[in-house]
Amino acid sequence: MTKTSDSVWNNCLNIIKDIVEWQHFKTWFEPIVPVALTDKVLTIQVPSQFFYEYIEEHYITLIAKTLKRELGKEARLEYRIMMDSGGNNKHHNQKTMDLPATGNKMHSNNLMDFPLNMNNNHVKNPFVIPGLKKVQIDPQLNAVYTFDSFIEGDCNRVARRAGKTVADKPGNNSFNPLVVYGGVGMGKTHLAQAIGNDVKRQHPNKVVLYVSSEKFINQFQDHSRNNAINDFIHFYQLIDVLIIDDVQFFARAEKSQDAFFAIFNHLHQSGKQLVLTSDKPPKDLDGMQERLLSRFRWGLSTDLQMPDYETRIQILEHKMKNDGLEMPKEVVKYLAYNIGTNIRELEGALISLLAQSSLNKREIDLELAKKVLRNHIKTSSKEITIENIQKMVCEYFDVGYEKLQQKTRKREIVQARQITMYLAKAFTKNSLKTIGEHFGGRDHTTVIHSCQTVKDLMDTDNVFKENVLELQQKVQLASL
Structure with missing residues (x-):
């Protein structure tokens, strides 16, 4: 496709708008009009001399980075400056500028104007392995956490298989970022580190780093006190596979979110892999910037449930x-x-x-x-029976108890009965035959079929899944 001044400039703006504050973008970038593209020279029109000087002082490095990404390292920029000659007459003055090297620091002091690329020389490494002559990044991985020791079940099948896909083809898959969420002790850290360990095994040249969000925040604060934020950003932009554990803690660290946003953008645009864990799904992460949450939703969010x-x-x-x-x-x-x-x-x-x-x-x-x-074991005040579960399900779906016993093909009745059988198998010590007898004398094969149907629907129907999980919680609470 032939590039035009409009297409090139719009591609630049798509990157720029995610880096500068929205109000700054509206003030300093929306008024710019692309005029012409000749060879590697883009001409843009700006409203005034002051506007031109401000852009040159604060944003020229950012524009240079994005423009060279579009047109190559020979890219050049020309300004057409509108001049007021009195009345309604306007003319323009044209300036040609050589773009600065993309390794230069940006002039803006705005925290969100982090550089997209960096000069790799003299980047401070907070994860240096001591004793090595060649500086290397310690991936911070525990070798115990592997896919072999992460047992697959209905509770984690989607997350585990997505994690394996990420490890096989880091950055070159549909799961970027991969967000794994679940409660305490469900295996989030194990799966995240298993991905990192498998990447190191299959792709030894990839730079992998596992870090908790709390360590990330502490590092950022240390670098901020030492006026070395750019060093911090530059280091993290070196990573091929970045694994951040417990991102929910970013909610109390606004400036760290700004830094992570810049790192996320650079890594994602560069085809690098991001793996994030959280105690809740992205939609429920209160205190997180919406622009970060929207990026979390670019890839795959999958949960780890209580193992059966x-x-x-x-x-x-x-x-x-x-x-x-x-x-x-x-x-x-x-x-x-x-x-x-x-x-x-x-x-x-x-x-x-x-x-x-x-x-x-x-x-x-x-x-x-x-x-x-x-x-370790919380003793139950009463043992959960099939009758208890039948009553809970009937109340939940507003279905008459006697209808669970009837031979009907009404969808709402069939599903209520299947869920009841599924919960009875999970929470009581009764045999399949005994469970079937509590539903109008059905045999054990009907119970097996019902349980499998419930598992299949939970994988494909989110509303159905939420209903089952809520009923599971009700049964668990009733047993305490």
């Missing part, structure tokens, strides 16, 4: 295998059944049990497990 019973068993068995441990199957089931809050607490309970077994020189059995884990 089967996944909890797999997590325990994997940890035991890795640590060379053995434990009776009934104890594993006891732990998995009774600790369903999060993965961290599940692993903590296992460690406590193993420690007590070792210290007391006693074999692990169900009796010891019950005795040791009293502090």
